[in-house]
Amino acid sequence: MDLSLSTRTVGDRTVVEVGGEIDVYTAPKLREQLVELVNDGSFHLVVDMESVDFLDSTGLGVLVGGLKRVRAHEGSLRLVCNQERILKIFRITGLTKVFPIHTSVEEAVAATD
Amino acid sequence: MATVELRFSALPEHVRTARLVAAAVARRAGVDEAVLDEVRLAVGEACTRAVGLHQAAGVPAPVRVSLIEEEKQFSIEVGDEAPRSAPGERAPGSPGEDPEAEGEDEMGLAVISGLVDDVEVTAGENGGSIRMTWPTTT
Numbered sequence: 001m002d003l004s005l006s007t008r009t010v011g012d013r014t015v016v017e018v019g020g021e022i023d024v025y026t027a028p029k030l031r032e033q034l035v036e037l038v039n040d041g042s043f044h045l046v047v048d049m050e051s052v053d054f055l056d057s058t059g060l061g062v063l064v065g066g067l068k069r070v071r072a073h074e075g076s077l078r079l080v081c082n083q084e085r086i087l088k089i090f091r092i093t094g095l096t097k098v099f100p101i102h103t104s105v106e107e108a109v110a111a112t113d
Numbered sequence: 114m115a116t117v118e119l120r121f122s123a124l125p126e127h128v129r130t131a132r133l134v135a136a137a138v139a140r141r142a143g144v145d146e147a148v149l150d151e152v153r154l155a156v157g158e159a160c161t162r163a164v165g166l167h168q169a170a171g172v173p174a175p176v177r178v179s180l181i182e183e184e185k186q187f188s189i190e191v192g193d194e195a196p197r198s199a200p201g202e203r204a205p206g207s208p209g210e211d212p213e214a215e216g217e218d219e220m221g222l223a224v225i226s227g228l229v230d231d232v233e234v235t236a237g238e239n240g241g242s243i244r245m246t247w248p249t250t251t
């Protein structure tokens with residue numbers, strides 16, 4: 001399966017819905033999408049990972065890169081994920097301390113700090 | 114010899130194939146269903162690292178994956194032919210210079226060591242390998 005990406009705006013947040021597999025082959029597409037959003041002035045991002053089947057360290061690297069970019073504009077990057085196998089990767093790399101992880105898009109969109 | 118051996122060109126698009134094959138062979142070997150996700154992730158990380166090392170060093174050789182079924186255990190060995198004096202060293206001007214790719218190699222290894230209890234990483238002037246072993250139930 002390939003990677004699918006779609007974006008929508010909810011208030012001042014931009015929700016990026018990601019589906020499929022994020023790995024060394026597909027991660028550059030996600031990176032391009034995040035870079036493009038930031039270049040276009042979207043600094044408050046919510047990445048919805050509920051339809052992600054696979055995530056590896058390359059994908060983590062892209063998310064960290066996205067976080068660095070939005071922070072340079074005093075923005076935010078929040079994740080939506082309930083899948084244990086995806087959450088596990090954030091835990092073993094210590095990234096649960098770096099990303100706010102929410103259980104729903106609604107919760108992430110409403111969150112401030 | 115290994116139960117199944119796989120050699121693939123050092124390109125990112127083939128890493129997924131390696132994951133699928135490794136998971137299929139691991140399942141047949143009797144690796145617990147609950148652990149298969151970890152096998153898939155760990156072999157993907159090891160192959161991603163090998164592809165990165167080959168590309169950085171301009172090594173045309175394929176990446177090797179050996180899937181080895183043994184008594185009460187299943188091992189995966191991912192071998193690269195990228196020469197280095199120190200593990201993880203990259204050639205200047207390589208994709209490793211990309212600030213966002215920086216540290217991904219180490220992150221991959223961190224994921225592997227977080228997932229797999231039995232890991233052996235070796236590296237030398239002729240390349241390196243990562244060998245990971247899981248117990249089997251059959």
